[in-house]
Amino acid sequence: MRFSRMLIPTTKETPNDAVLASHKLLLRAGFIQSAGGAGLYNFLPLGKITLDKVRTVVKEELDRAGCNEVHLPIVTPLSLWEETGRADKFGKELLRFKDRHENSFTLSPTNEEAMVNLVRQTVKSYKQLPLNVYQINWKFRDEVRPRFGLMRGREFLMKDAYSFHATTEDMQREFDLMEQTYKKIFTRLGLEFKVVEADSGAIGGAGSKEFMILADSGEDTIMVCDSCDFGANVEVIAEDETKCPKCGGNLSQTKGIEAGHIFQLGTVYSEPMRAEFLNENQKLEPFVMGTYGIGVSRLLAGIIEQNHDERGCIWTEASAPYNVDIIVAKAKNEEQMAVAQKIYSELQAKGIDVILDDRADKKTGFGVKIKDFELIGMNYAVVVGNDISEGKVELIARKDLSKEIVSIEDVVNILVEKLA
RNA sequence: CGGAGUGUAGCGCAGUCUGGUAGCGCACCUGGUUUGGGACCAGGGGGUCGAAGGUUCGAGUCCUUUCACUCCGACCA
Numbered sequence: 001m002r003f004s005r006m007l008i009p010t011t012k013e014t015p016n017d018a019v020l021a022s023h024k025l026l027l028r029a030g031f032i033q034s035a036g037g038a039g040l041y042n043f044l045p046l047g048k049i050t051l052d053k054v055r056t057v058v059k060e061e062l063d064r065a066g067c068n069e070v071h072l073p074i075v076t077p078l079s080l081w082e083e084t085g086r087a088d089k090f091g092k093e094l095l096r097f098k099d100r101h102e103n104s105f106t107l108s109p110t111n112e113e114a115m116v117n118l119v120r121q122t123v124k125s126y127k128q129l130p131l132n133v134y135q136i137n138w139k140f141r142d143e144v145r146p147r148f149g150l151m152r153g154r155e156f157l158m159k160d161a162y163s164f165h166a167t168t169e170d171m172q173r174e175f176d177l178m179e180q181t182y183k184k185i186f187t188r189l190g191l192e193f194k195v196v197e198a199d200s201g202a203i204g205g206a207g208s209k210e211f212m213i214l215a216d217s218g219e220d221t222i223m224v225c226d227s228c229d230f231g232a233n234v235e236v237i238a239e240d241e242t243k244c245p246k247c248g249g250n251l252s253q254t255k256g257i258e259a260g261h262i263f264q265l266g267t268v269y270s271e272p273m274r275a276e277f278l279n280e281n282q283k284l285e286p287f288v289m290g291t292y293g294i295g296v297s298r299l300l301a302g303i304i305e306q307n308h309d310e311r312g313c314i315w316t317e318a319s320a321p322y323n324v325d326i327i328v329a330k331a332k333n334e335e336q337m338a339v340a341q342k343i344y345s346e347l348q349a350k351g352i353d354v355i356l357d358d359r360a361d362k363k364t365g366f367g368v369k370i371k372d373f374e375l376i377g378m379n380y381a382v383v384v385g386n387d388i389s390e391g392k393v394e395l396i397a398r399k400d401l402s403k404e405i406v407s408i409e410d411v412v413n414i415l416v417e418k419l420a
Numbered sequence: 421c422g423g424a425g426u427g428u429a430g431c432g433c434a435g436u437c438u439g440g441u442a443g444c445g446c447a448c449c450u451g452g453u454u455u456g457g458g459a460c461c462a463g464g465g466g467g468u469c470g471a472a473g474g475u476u477c478g479a480g481u482c483c484u485u486u487c488a489c490u491c492c493g494a495c496c497a
Contacts, residue, residue, distance in 0.1 A: 008434090012458065013432050017490045038489065093496075110497065144421080144495055152496085200497080208497085219496095233435065261497055270466095293497060329456055367457040385456060394456095 023149030039146025039154030134161030190316025214257025315378030329385030331360035
């Protein structure tokens with residue numbers, strides 16, 4: 001992609017009302033913009049690309065774990081919510097409206113009822129179990145106070161998975177599989193995270209675990225053990241507790257951003273909704289369920305909260321909109337453009353996501369391009385400038401801003417190796 | 421829902437106290453000079469001052485009502 005053809009409205013000034021680094025930087029770097037209402041954002045080209053990259057990582061790992069991707073309508077009949085009593089329980093956070101025939105609907109904030117409905121209409125036998133179905137779809141919650149940009153929007157992208165089983169043991173097996181799958185997803189995304197014991201809240205059910213991105217700006221306080229892998233949200237453990245209940249080690253307090261949550265549901269939805277299958281003994285039984293969520297758009301904010309500096313975003317390799325930014329110092333210089341084009345094509349041929357900053361207007365000098373690189377936070381920049389007379393280009397790593405001069409012939413292989 | 425604040429050009433703001441021609445910076449357009457760390461000079465376009473009502477010869481400014489947004493708190497898979 002050529003920078004000159006892309007809508008990337010970076011700004012020098014920080015919006016006054018943004019507080020969190022991720023909120024400020026995603027706005028300044030042109031990933032998102034306000035859509036005019038609280039907690040509603042337009043995803044601009046860079047934001048859309050990044051969101052899709054993160055979404056793809058989530059999808060690939062779930063598919064690998066045997067889950068089935070489906071797509072449910074965002075508009076759900078309120079009657080489904082009345083079957084489980086959650087129409088009342090969810091309160092005002094559940095946005096309701098009526099169609100022209102005066103039928104009531106909601107904009108889905110989560111889809112337990114809708115997914116149980118899907119499955120009860122199609123799965124009738126224990127032979128069809130277990131089953132894990134998921135979607136990656138927009139959710140709407142009429143939050144009391146949306147805030148912090150993508151961290152707590154009213155409309156947000158969430159992966160929600162639901163598993164259906166004949167027995168509690170099999171559901172617990174799937175629960176463990178999902179925990180492992182989530183660990184793979186968060187690791188691939190390059191995140192530092194902690195799995196903690198959590199409260200089940202409005203979703204209900206027995207056990208639940210949260211996946212916390214460790215960041216000082218996190219809204220959740222968690223207790224972590226320094227000698228084993230135990231961790232818990234302060235919702236479920238006394239905040240003044242100092243000893244690990246699992247191994248007796250020391251507990252310390254830290255902040256986390258909840259980016260994933262997995263639940264053992266049991267039959268709390270399948271029973272009231274009469275979602276049943278016929279077992280081996282020809283008896284009807286309610287499905288034993290689990291449910292598993294990841295806040296995909298929140299992950300973008302979480303990645304930046306954990307990875308940024310005073311100059312801008314520092315995307316991880318799996319999440320960066322582009323891994324390499326080729327900066328042509330003087331885009332009107334034909335030799336520089338030719339060298340840049342060559343490196344660009346070779347990187348593309350190697351399957352690396354690369355953008356060519358070919359902007360040649362007189363307002364956009366070298367300084368602007370390098371500042372944009374640092375603000376947007378792609379992994380590496382290749383500066384094609386005066387050094388080409390000696391057969392060299394400059395390679396800059398965004399993470400530590402280290403620079404090295406490398407030969408034009410080597411730069412592609414060096415990048416392929418670094419990004420492997 | 422309680423507390424605090426802010427609405428003036430795409431963005432960031434001044435002007436409001438003390439009523440009298442709508443301002444500044446960034447961005448944008450034209451021309452010229454620049455060109456390795458967010459350039460310079462000259463010229464230019466863009467506003468029903470959040471909305472409604474009121475006071476006044478005259479309202480961005482004063483009064484009343486209302487809406488929206490932001491922050492703190494409570495709440496939150």
